Amino acid sequence: MFELDIRSRKPIYEQLVEKLKELIITEVLKTDEQLPSVRMLAQQLTINPNTIQKAYRELEVQGYIYSIKGKGSFVSPASDGLNTEKLLKVKKDIMKLLSEAMYLGVTADELITMIKEINTTIGGGIENDQN
């Protein structure tokens, strides 16, 4: 289910954060659905529980999940909170990457196609009016 590259320069917990974020964004993991427990996942991936927890905590800080002491970790509702600053960061990152892509020869049309593709994958736009 998760393919972690133990040799990668990118820390394991960051890889985990990314993978889980992706599952949440693509709604494979739905709102309020329970994530695998720290220990279970640790065992499955043969990784130290602390590493899993670090990933979960990071996801919690970023607003993607919430954890309840004796119960488990769960997916937060989308657009839950205060993503204004996060939005700014993501937009900047996108600008940077888009520039690089175009320098490498990607056309604007290709990019637009990608966007439309994602738009269907996610399931259409999400209403959000706090920006």
Next chain:
Amino acid sequence: MFELDIRSRKPIYEQLVEKLKELIITEVLKTDEQLPSVRMLAQQLTINPNTIQKAYRELEVQGYIYSIKGKGSFVSPASDGLNTEKLLKVKKDIMKLLSEAMYLGVTADELITMIKEINTTIGGGIENDQN
């Protein structure tokens, strides 16, 4: 000329790589133009020459510049050849970021507007974040 953020969590050499990449992409530094020497730049930025070295090496690996022993480092021509694999990586990164942006509430229209904006201003300045 370069504004490095000593407080950033991102290593200095990575910041350097990004800044230089940006200058190359926006064609402030043109094909076959010579980059400042390691020592000069180190002195200017009051930074350890090893750090500059590392950045230049990284840019060389990524195909943005080439070095000639005893002469210096120069900007590689765009679309040099090895961009196929890089393109795939960049595209993947873009997909990831676009998905995240949309999950956070950015609409497809907004993103398309951004793309068109870059398409026209390619060659202008691009802002960088500090993470």
Next chain:
Amino acid sequence: MFELDIRSRKPIYEQLVEKLKELIITEVLKTDEQLPSVRMLAQQLTINPNTIQKAYRELEVQGYIYSIKGKGSFVSPASDGLNTEKLLKVKKDIMKLLSEAMYLGVTADELITMIKEINTTIGGGIENDQN
């Protein structure tokens, strides 16, 4: 009546303690008034009775309520006696928070306004956060 946030990082019993404290402070629950029974409240909130118990015990320790075996739990009269030490703790906490607020840029005037506001509306509703 009670809106508990199951997603909060704060344990449920602590949330209960705070809510009840608030009701007592704002005199929605008056001196010697009986609190809802553990079982009733547990049923209403669809929460484990043990959790309610724990909250009531905590409130008793803090001097806000008293329990009579076989009868129930009741609101203690204000300024009951043991408030000297509690007062010290609360004052210390306030100093800490006020310092932090000012460090973050709140002016003394703003704070004084807040105090006056409470002074007049004491007996009105107070909003709680979820951390």
Next chain:
Amino acid sequence: MFELDIRSRKPIYEQLVEKLKELIITEVLKTDEQLPSVRMLAQQLTINPNTIQKAYRELEVQGYIYSIKGKGSFVSPASDGLNTEKLLKVKKDIMKLLSEAMYLGVTADELITMIKEINTTIGGGIENDQN
């Protein structure tokens, strides 16, 4: 220098965060001043380095310090960033505590005196116009 209560229910790293925050707010530790290194402090307090690091990381997330990989940890400039949301939280907490204090018998005058006291300790108001 630090008096940590190893037996307290409050996690050691949180105690550390509070102590350090206090030192920063009262400007005992000034902007860009270096904090003791993770290992040094761990040794001094006979505490595990990981625990210190957790505290430092938390302070970094909260915007009070910044850390640079091979150099050390340093105090962030005051009102550096995006404290809007933090401000709201702190204000709510203050309202709650002030209410409790007044219920316990503290007068508005006493509270105002406290504010003025802090105002001189910190060194006057800090200019800040992003709220």
Next chain:
DNA sequence: GTGGTCTAGACCACC
């Protein structure tokens, strides 16, 4: 030498 990551294994609080 610095911060950052990871492991192995223990204990606690919550429900």
Next chain:
DNA sequence: GTGGTCTAGACCACG
């Protein structure tokens, strides 16, 4: 059983 904290000790990346 769950998440959260802490320890002891190892290794890596950075400058």
